[in-house]
Amino acid sequence: MKTIIEYQKLFKKGEPTPSDLLSSCLKKINPSLNAYITVTEELARKGLEKDIKGKLNGIPVAIKDNINIKGVPTTCASNVLKGFIPPFSATVIERIEKNGGVFIGKTNLDEFGMGSSTERSFYGPTRNPYDRAKVPGGSSGGSAVAVASGSAVISLGSDTGGSVRQPASYCGLVGLKPTYGRVSRYGLVAFASSLDQIGIIGRNAEDVGIMLEVIAGYDPKDSTSSKKELEDYGNLNKISKNIKIGLPEEYFEQIDDEVYSSVMEIKKALEKEGISFKSVSLPTTDYIIPTYQVISYAEASSNLARYDGVRYGLRRNGENFHDTIRKSRDEGFLPEVKRRILVGTFVLSSEAIAEYYERADLIRRLITQEFNEVFKEVDYLMTPATPTPAFPIGDRTDDPIRMHLSDRMTAGVNLAGIPAVVAPAGMIGKLPIGYQIIGKPFEEKGILSVVRLVEKIAPFKGFLKEVHDD
C-alpha cells in the first residue's frame, strides 16, 4: 500500500491504473474480518469511468455505514433500517465524488455508532487484523479494518466519543476527529448531534490531511457547520520547533504500563527535535464518561425516535399505532441501543432532567472551559489514545461500564468540540497502540503536522509493514 500522492504519481505512469488498484483492493476484502456490510464494486467501477481528476483521483474509499450514499443501503448495522436505501448522498460523499474518489463499500459499525468494539452489529462483529480474537475498536471498526487490511486506501468514520480515534489506535492507523462544525454532518445518520463529527482513518497524516481538504468546509445544509476558512491540511512538512506540548496528568492515570512507555517514547523523540513538554492538569477528566453518557444517550433517545416502522425500515404490525411502533422498535434494535434509549429517555424526563441532563450540560461547559484554559499555557496536548491495546472479542459486551473505559481518553474532546488525532505509538506484543494529539478549535493542520513529524523521526518507523504492505 502506498500513499494517496504516490498513487496519483503511479497512475500517471499507468502502473498500476486506478482500475488495477480497485481490483487489488477488492481482492483484499477478507470476509472473515467482516469489515464490510455492503461492497459496492459496481458503484466504484462506475466512479472510475467518470475519470474525474481531483485530489482523490481513482482512490478507493471505504465509508462507514451510517453515512448515506445515494442508492446504496444505509443500515447503521441495525435491523431497524432493513431495506432502507437513501435517496440522497451525504455532503462528504458528494465532495469525495467531485474529487475523483470511488466508493468500495459500506463498513461495519456498532449499531448506530453505539459501542467501542464493533461487536454490537446486527451483521456480526468485525475482527482485528492484527489478532482476530481481538476487537478492532469501534464504533468505526469496519472503516479501520478496511484500511488496515488494505481493501481501502482511506476511509470515513464518525466520532461521537472516540469512534474514529479508538479503532485507529487498535489498528495502528491515523484517525482524525475534526473540530465540531469543520465537516458537514448532512447525510450522517445522527447518534448524538452535538457530539457527532465525521472523521477520517488513513495510513498516515498526509493522506488524512488530503481527505480533510476534500470534505471540510461550510455546508448550508448543516446549520452547525462552520464558515471558518480552510487550510492546506495535506501540506504538513513545516512545523515550528518552538511549540509547547502539554501532558495532562489525569490522562496518564488508569492506563497500562506499556501504553505509558509507548507514549513516552514519542515524547522523547519529539524532545530530541527541540519541542518542549509541560505537565498540565485537567481535573474534570473523571467527569468525562458520565457527562458523555448522559448527553449522548439523551440526544440518541430523540434522534432514534424516527425509527418507528411507519415510513421505511423494519415494520411489525401491531394492534394500533403505538403497538406497531413498539413491536417494530423492539425487534429492530439490539440490547445496547435499547439500553441507551431507555437511559436517555429517563435523563430527559421531567423528574430527572435537572439532576442529569442539565447538570451534564453544565459540566460539559466546565470541561470545555478547562481545555480553553490549558491551551493558554500550551499549544497542543499529548495523551495516550486508549488505556490498553485491543481487548478480546466478547470480553466487555456484558459490561457497559468497562466498555466505556476507553472513552475517558477521547470523549472529552467531543464534549469540548475540539479536534484531535490518534496515530501509532508502537506495538505491545502483536497489537498496535496509539497516542493522541489534541488541539485548539480549527487547529487540524497543527495536530496533523505533529503526527507528520513523529512519522519522520519515530524509531519504529514502518512497523505497520507486515499487515499493510503487499
Added chain:
Amino acid sequence: MTDYKPTIGIEVHSQLKTATKLFCGCPVSFGVDANTNVCSVCLGLPGVLPSLNKKAVELAIKAGLALNCEIHTKSIFARKNYFYPDLPKGYQITQYRFPIATSGEILVEGKKIRIKRVHLEEESAKSMHEKDCSLIDYNRSGVPLIEIVTEPDIDSPEMAVAYLKKLQKILQSTGISGAVMAKGEFRCEPNISVSKEKGKLGTRTEVKNLNSFRAVKNSLTSEIKRQIGILEKGGIVEQATIHYSEKTEKTRVARLKEEASDYRYFPEPDLPPLLIDENRIREIEKGLEELPEEKTERYIELGLLGEDAITISNSKKTSKLFEETLKILNEPAEISKWLVRDYRSLNEPDISAEHLAEMIEMVLKGKISRNAGAEVLAEMVKTKKTPEQIVRQRNLSQISDSSALEQVVREVFEENPEELARLKAGENKLIGFFVGEVMKKTSGKADPKEVSRIVSEYEKKY
C-alpha cells in the same frame, strides 16, 4: 350560578405565509395531491438536518411586533419528543424556554389582553383514517407555524371570540398569515377555569378541536356550564383535555392530565441559537406600518369623507396627529375637518394632539366659535400655549348668553331700519346680513347659531 367567574387563556397556532417550509425548500401549498410536496428533510429520513427559513423568522418577528411584544435577539429551538405516525422524526422542532417574542398586549373592545409568548414551530403531517388502514399526507409536515399564547385575561366566551377575531385581523392585514380557519391556518385551543373567589383560579381544562368562532363560543359556554355543574354538586374539576362536538354542541373530557405525555424538551442540537440583529427588528417594524391606501380605507370606515381620508392618509404627519387626537376625542369627522381645512393650510406645523383635541372640544361645546377656534389653532402654533390660555388671554370666549345677544341684535335692527323692513316683508335671506352685523359687533365671539335664532324671533316683535 352567576357568581362564578370564568377565566380564559387562548393558544393559537397560525400558519405563516411563506413560500417554503420551515426547515426545507419544499413548497407550502393547499389542495395539491398527497405527498407531492415532500423531501428527505420533511420526511425525517436518516441523515437529514434542518435549515431554518429566514422568511418564517421575519414573519414571527413581525407577529411579535404587531402584538406589541418584546423581540428576543437570542432564542433557542427545542425538541418536543413524542411518538405519533404523523410526526416523522419522533419529535417536533419548536421553541420552549426561550421563545422569539414575549410580553405583548393588544386591546380588545377596550380591554387589555396580555400576550405571554409567540414562538416558531413546525407543523406535523396529516393522518387520515380509512376503514381498514390509516394514511398519512406529509405535505403539511414542516410547514411553519407560530404559536401565540395569551395570559388568562379573557373573562367570557364573547371576549374570547372578540380576541380571536382581532388577532385574525392583525395577522391577515400584516401578511403574517392567511389565518383562514377552514384551511387550518388559524387554530385555537382555549383553556378555561371557573372560580367564585376573586383572585383565585379554578382548575383549568383545555378545549380542542375547534374549527369556527361559533364552536369557540359554544364550547366555552358549554364548558363553563359543565364546570359549574360539577362544582355546584360539590365535585372537583379535573385538569383535562376537552373535546367539543359540533353536532351536540357539548363538551366532554377526552383525556385526563395524568395520562398526558412527558415531552422531554431539550435544546435542538441541530440548530444553533437563533440570533436576530437589533437593526433587522427595527427594519421589520418599519415594514409593519400601514400603507396609505389601507389607512384611507380605514378612515372612510370611521366616517370620513373620501377626499379628506385620502388627504390625511397621504401625509404621515397629519395621519399620525389624526390617530393621536382620535384617541383623546372620539370625533373622527370633526377632527378630519380641522386637519384638512385649517391644519394643512398652516403647513402641518408641530402641535400636540392633546391641545388640538382640547380646542376642537371647546368649539363642539360652544365655548368658542369656529372662527375663534381657527384663531386658537394659529396661536397654538406660534406660541405653544394651551387653547385654554389663548382663549383667556385673547378673550375669545363665545357670547352665548341670550340676554347679552338680544341687546346687540336690537342695536343692529335700529341701525338698519331699511333692511329690517325688507326682512319683515319676508325677505328671509337678510337674516344672514343681520347675523354678520352682530358678529362684527361682537368681534366674532357670538355663537352664530344663537344669533340667527334671536334675529328670527325678534324681527316679529319689532
